[in-house]
Amino acid sequence: MKNTEDERIETSLDMDWVASLEMKVSDTKFRDRNREPTIYRVPDMLKSVDPQAYEPLLVSLGPYHRDKPHLQAMNRLKWKYLKFVLEQNPGMVMKDYVGLVKGLETQARVAYSEEVKMSSNSFVEMMLLDGCFLMLTIMGWTHRMEISEESTWWTHFNALQDIFMLENQLPFFLLETLYQYAFPHGDRFRSLTVELIRMRISSDLKPPSNKKTFHHIIHFCLSCIDPTTNPEKDYLGPGIPWIPSATIFNEAGIHFGRKKRYKSFLDITFHNGKLEIPQLRIEDGINSLLRNLIAYEQCSMNSKFRVTSYMVLMDSLINTAADVELLQQHEIIIGDLGDNQEIATLFNKLGTNVSYTSYNFYLADVVNAMRKHHDTRCNKWRARLNRDYFSNPWAVISLFGALALFVLTVIQTTYAVLSYDRSSN
Template identity: 45%
Template sequence: MSTDEQNCFTEEPVKENVEIIIKDAWLSNVQKRIEETKLVNWSTQSPTIFKVPRILKETNPNAYEPRFISLGPYHHSDTELLATDNLKWQYLKYFLRHFGINNLDYYHNLIKNMEYDLRRAYSEDLSMIPSNDFILMMLLDGCSVILKILGKYKSAATLWADVKIARDIFVLENQLPFFLLEALFDSASLDQPDSLSQNILGYINEHTGSDLELPSSHSGRIFYHILHLYHSCIIVPVDDPTPTQSSTSGLRRKLNKLLRFRKNQRKTQSEFTWIPSATLLEQAGIHFKRKKNAKSFLNITFKDGEIEIPQLQMDDHTNTILRNLIAYEQCSAEAPTYVTSYVHFMDCLIDTAEDVELLQQDDIIISGLGDSDEVATVFNELFKEVVIEVKEDYLADICEKISKHRNTSYNKWRAKLNHDYFNSPWALISLVGAIFLFILTAIQTIYTVLGYY
């Protein structure tokens, strides 16, 4: 047998052995990963504080991140926010000295006993954060929020931070579990007749210009975090909520939202009950009116050709709050998508600066953003990359009524007349001239006929 033939026979077993080793290594690694993976039962263990999905965050990254202070684990290591750590220590020292049990061991044990549930409240894996670091983070951040809500620690050195912190408290990724705040609040010796929920609501009303009330059943209600409390308060005053809203399976809704995000799919315009812009509706004889004494900006009504909309002050702060409320609705298995429906409705109404100016004339929109074009752009971008179940759209019935009213023969004729002849001064002048010429021609014809007889 030649040397080449011998080499050929010896190479085959070697190759097979290498393939077996590679396969065994692959099997071992995959098996190890499977064993290390923890199964999560969504029906009993659903997180409530979420990282905003990338596809949604890309529309306006800054709106979903804290700018001044980090609360919780998601932005704890952001270098731009580390400068406020000294402020957190000031809050902790003041809390322990004036209100809390001045015993760090007590608070270590308090938070340690709830650490497992605190970690489960977040949608991301926090196993890389050591236990003592996690406990300290929760203590510092929780005491800071309690003092800001109660307005207890104010000095010339911290007054400048109030507005900045107020903005960051509404960011979804910056939420703290409500039961942590309750535990710290209950441990404090406070001269406070109101509950933590009532104090937080007062803070929300102060910083959003609202007059919200807690849900009537709030005494037995579980709030997940401050943003959830705010969301719960704004959806309660809405008239005639969709009956199927509460009966929808939370797990099914969560799966639908997750799959839609993964596939980057959005509902097409035809799947919604579409309505024209505000200027086109006005031309069709549908008028707008500011709804006074509304408890929630979501409480939109339509009757006898008139749309009533509560006033909304649109600025950077409002833009941030709306975006984070929408993000919460998109991520939560339980939250009804009322804010998403509201933004879709306003997105339909506002196409151009003229639509914004019309709503400003009716005192429905107050702008703190600049010109009308900027306001229109903000509303148009709010609805980008969000998903909504048609059966959960609490404004679908109102949109349908508006469409039916607009599509009556008289209103369609009126809209066409307004659009074709009253939309510009030259078209109006031409129409008046044509009518005047017609009248003169008719008079001349009459006189000619009378002269003949």
């Protein structure tokens, strides 16, 4: 008789092996650090959809991309920016700035989600150079400063896109501290950053509370563009329902309009059958900007998912080139990125491999009101009447002609019946 599989398994335990398992469990910590990281690597599942959207084009800020060959050319300019900073405050010399950054080193290191394998001196040098570069680049936009012949408009324009990449962030407390000592009599660094975000996103932003702390520029940006005032209501139900496309909504009587006064492009409202959406300019860099804002929301433990929610709605509204054309007619989408199908594809791909739930869906009230309007039968009839008979002057003329003919027919028939009754009597 052949032995069964169970009979061939060794029944005695290797206690040395068990002890090694216990040792591994003992050495495993629930938390590897005292605080959560805030500057993350973009997850591979997001990066695989569009790798270039997360790759710096011109300059490396922080440790993640510092060794990339195509970013080395900007290192020379970083030293010139540092020299400029050293000339601003006579009371601060190189030793003072190095000591300042050295005191923040531990806090800065743990901000990154990956262990930064650099010596202390190399890390402090990198933070000082990159911090000065970022400060002066922002001032180049807000104050039109030109520090050297290499500090051109082209440099500022291309560096701007890199500043809003998740893997290219610097700790905000480091930037605020450096700026405070370099420009003690200047505007607050937060005020400059608000101006930069206004230029980048073209919205009527209001600075967030000075009492709040921020992790980096992306985190600061998300706070600036958040249009909500009551986050407790951000719940749509057990799940996000099917949201029809713009053309389908339009056929159901929902009108679209460009919102004239708004806090940011996220400030979408629905009232009296009209969906008002702030204008979004589709241009170079908008894909990268949206993707990196979404990537941070996907990684952060305390995310409000504002840009992710915006993406869910816009991805639902835009399925085809016809949907893009409808939004363009109302000046909700403008720009020259490509044809309408390319723009539709851009929005449709933003949600690939992105996770979201009905919680923290700040557009819950908007979607619920739109669905209710869409599902009301009388609104569909009214919309069909407007589309089929009032969409152009000839249709209106035909409709009134048919009505007039119908009325004349009724009058003629009534007159004939009355004449017949009179003759019979």
